[in-house]
Amino acid sequence: MKTVRRKITKIIGLLIFVALCVWVAMRWNVWFGNPPEEPAQPFAGPSHVLLTFGDSDELSRNISWQCDTVIHPSSLQLACGSDTVNIEATGEVFASRCGRAAYYVARLRHLKPDTRYSYRAVTDGKASPWYCFQTHQPHRGRFSFLFVGDVQDTIGGEANRLLREACARHPQVEFLVCGGDLTERPTNQHWAETFRDIDSVAQSMPFLNVTGNHDYFKGVIRKLERRFPLVFSYFLDSKVGDNMVYTLNYGSAQIFVLDSNREFFHLWTQRQWLEEQLEKSQAKWKILVLHHPLYSIKGNNNLIQRWMFDDLVRQYGVDLVLQGHEHAYARWIGGTYKNGAPAVPVYTISHCSPKNYRIEFDERFNKFGISCRYYQTVSVGGDTLTMATYDANTHALYDSLMVFINHHGAHLVEDLGKDIPENMDFTPDPTNKKDKKFAKRIQEYVTRHPERIKTTTKN
Numbered sequence: 278m279k280t281v282r283r284k285i286t287k288i289i290g291l292l293i294f295v296a297l298c299v300w301v302a303m304r305w306n307v308w309f310g311n312p313p314e315e316p317a318q319p320f321a322g323p324s325h326v327l328l329t330f331g332d333s334d335e336l337s338r339n340i341s342w343q344c345d346t347v348i349h350p351s352s353l354q355l356a357c358g359s360d361t362v363n364i365e366a367t368g369e370v371f372a373s374r375c376g377r378a379a380y381y382v383a384r385l386r387h388l389k390p391d392t393r394y395s396y397r398a399v400t401d402g403k404a405s406p407w408y409c410f411q412t413h414q415p416h417r418g419r420f421s422f423l424f425v426g427d428v429q430d431t432i433g434g435e436a437n438r439l440l441r442e443a444c445a446r447h448p449q450v451e452f453l454v455c456g457g458d459l460t461e462r463p464t465n466q467h468w469a470e471t472f473r474d475i476d477s478v479a480q481s482m483p484f485l486n487v488t489g490n491h492d493y494f495k496g497v498i499r500k501l502e503r504r505f506p507l508v509f510s511y512f513l514d515s516k517v518g519d520n521m522v523y524t525l526n527y528g529s530a531q532i533f534v535l536d537s538n539r540e541f542f543h544l545w546t547q548r549q550w551l552e553e554q555l556e557k558s559q560a561k562w563k564i565l566v567l568h569h570p571l572y573s574i575k576g577n578n579n580l581i582q583r584w585m586f587d588d589l590v591r592q593y594g595v596d597l598v599l600q601g602h603e604h605a606y607a608r609w610i611g612g613t614y615k616n617g618a619p620a621v622p623v624y625t626i627s628h629c630s631p632k633n634y635r636i637e638f639d640e641r642f643n644k645f646g647i648s649c650r651y652y653q654t655v656s657v658g659g660d661t662l663t664m665a666t667y668d669a670n671t672h673a674l675y676d677s678l679m680v681f682i683n684h685h686g687a688h689l690v691e692d693l694g695k696d697i698p699e700n701m702d703f704t705p706d707p708t709n710k711k712d713k714k715f716a717k718r719i720q721e722y723v724t725r726h727p728e729r730i731k732t733t734t735k736n
C-alpha cells in the first residue's frame with residue numbers, strides 16, 4: 278500500500294513539474310524575452326536634445342544629445358541677452374543592440390533666476406536648432422509642474438499632441454515630471470517614439486523622469502541600459518551605487534525620486550538614502566515620485582516597496598506621492614489629523630498611456646478613473662499645495678485637492694474633487710473572461726458608490 282502511495286505521489290510530483298516547465302516555457306518570452314533589433318543609422322548632427330535638471334539646485338540644468346558614433350569636440354552655446362558662452366560637453370559612446378552612438382551632456386550650474394536663456398548643441402561644428410528656457414521666478418511665490426504617469430506610446434501615437442496641448446492649457450507650468458515607463462521598451466525604435474512624444478516640450482522645459490519597469494531589459498535579473506542615465510543625465514551624478522535616485526529643491530518644495538523596480542537589497546539602499554535626505558530636508562513641501570504604487574490598485578502588489586518606503590513617507594510628512602505603473606487613475610488621502618480631519622500623505626496613481634488596465638476598487642481610495650489618459654498639475658506656494666487632475670483627451674478637470682497648513686503646522690487636505698463624477702466607461706470584450714470579471718467589479722463598485730459615478734459599463 279505504501280509503495281502504491283509513494284508511486285502516486287511521484288507521478289503527481291512529476292506531472293506538476295512538467296506542467297510548471299510547460300508554463301514557464303510558454304511565458305519565457307513574456308517574462309525574459311527582448312525582441313531583436315535592426316542596426317540603426319547614426320545621427321549626422323546633434324539630435325534627441327533633452328533639457329533637464331542637473332544637481333539638486335533649481336538653477337541647474339543638464340542638456341543631453343546624441344550625435345554620430347565616435348566622440349567629437351562638443352559644446353553647448355548658451356545665450357542670455359547679447360552674451361553667448363560655450364560650455365564644454367562631456368561625451369560617452371554607448372553600444373546598444375542597434376549599434377554604437379555617442380551621447381553628450383552639458384552641465385549648466387548657477388544660472389540666474391527669472392532669466393530666459395537660449396541654447397543650441399554643437400558637435401564637430403554641426404549645430405542643433407536654437408531652443409529657449411526660462412528659470413524659476415521666485416518673486417511669483419508660486420510654481421507649478423505637470424505630472425504624467427506611464428506614457429508608453431504606440432509607434433506614431435498621440436502623446437506629443439496631448440503633452441503639447443496640456444502645456445498650452447497650463448502655461449504656468451515650469452517643468453514636467455514623468456512617473457516612469459515613458460518609453461514602451463528600451464529599443465531604438467521606442468526611444469525614437471519617446472523623443473517624438475516629447476518633441477518641442479522637453480527642449481524648453483526641464484523633463485524629470487523616474488525609472489519604470491519598461492525601461493529595463495527583461496531577464497532573470499533585469500538590467501537598465503546605460504542609455505537611460507545618458508539621456509536623463511542628472512542620474513549620472515546623483516545615483517547611489519547603481520540606484521537611480523535623485524532629489525531636487527525647487528521653490529519651497531523638495532522632490533525625491535526613487536527607482537522602485539529593483540531587488541530587495543537595492544531598495545534597502547534607497548531606503549537609507551531617502552531617510553537621510555528626508556531627515557536633512559528643510560523644504561516646506563515634500564513630494565515623492567516612484568513608479569510602483571505603495572498602495573496598489575491591482576491587488577496585493579508592490580508590498581516590498583510599501584514596507585521599504587511607506588513608514589518614511591508618514592514619519593517625515595511627505596505631502597504627495599506621485600506614482601504610475603497601473604494604468605488607471607486613483608487617489609487616496611492617506612492621513613488623518615488628531616481631530617479626524619483628512620491629512621497628508623496623498624497617494625496618487627496616474628497614467629497617460631493608450632493601454633488601460635483592469636483594476637481592483639480598493640475602498641481606501643477616494644477616487645478612481647479608468648479607460649482614459651490623465652495628467653496632473655501640481656501648484657506649490659505659500660501655505661498651499663494644489664493638485665488638479667485632467668482628462669488628457671478633453672482637458673476637462675477630473676479631480677482636485679488642496680493641501681494647506683493649519684495654525685498648528687499640520688498639513689491637512691481638502692477634497693475639492695469629490696463632486697466631479699468618476700469615469701467608469703468600459704466596453705468588455707465578450708470573449709474575454711478577465712474583461713467580464715472587470716465589468717462585474719465595476720458594477721459592484723457603482724452599486725457601492727452611485728454618488729461618484731458618471732457612466733456605467735456597457736454589456
Ligand SMILES: [Fe+2]
Pocket residue numbers: 427458489490491568601602603
Ligand atoms: Fe510599469
